[in-house]
Amino acid sequence: MSNETDANGRLDDILAGYGIERSNIIPILQAVQAEFGYLSVGSISAIAKYLRLSESVVYGVSTFYAQFKFVPVGKRLIRVCRGTACHVRGVSRVLDETSKLLGIDPGETTADLEYSLESIACFGSCALAPVMVVNENVHGKVTPDRVKKILGKD
Numbered sequence: 001m002s003n004e005t006d007a008n009g010r011l012d013d014i015l016a017g018y019g020i021e022r023s024n025i026i027p028i029l030q031a032v033q034a035e036f037g038y039l040s041v042g043s044i045s046a047i048a049k050y051l052r053l054s055e056s057v058v059y060g061v062s063t064f065y066a067q068f069k070f071v072p073v074g075k076r077l078i079r080v081c082r083g084t085a086c087h088v089r090g091v092s093r094v095l096d097e098t099s100k101l102l103g104i105d106p107g108e109t110t111a112d113l114e115y116s117l118e119s120i121a122c123f124g125s126c127a128l129a130p131v132m133v134v135n136e137n138v139h140g141k142v143t144p145d146r147v148k149k150i151l152g153k154d
């Protein structure tokens, strides 16, 4: 079975778990994103068809909520804090090193879908500045020298 056929099957399984009611649009969008990590053009189209709505209605709802993503997110989401405390303690060098090692800028995902890089506002752990978060793991007092190890690339 191709990956695409497999993905369509998984999508159909998710949809089958919900009644055909407009009020199910958010739970369906959440379930599809939880399964695939983002909402693809094909997913939006399938959801619209299932709920008998136009694609623009489904897009309209999904773009209203910041939780929904429309591009794939890497297996490891790397978030680098750009808040004041982290900035003062040299986070820009950490971010530069991360970008260099991954070959992507903040807001991008590597072609192999392993890593996504984001810069975020204060993470609320200023005592640990500079802070870098890998999925849910918080790394504090990060130096450019430690980035390679944190990314699992050493």
Ligand code: FES
Pocket (backbone or CB within 6 Å): 081, 082, 083, 084, 085, 086, 087, 121, 122, 123, 124, 125, 126, 127, 129, 130, 131
């Ligand atoms: S400024 Fe980075 S955690 Fe607060």
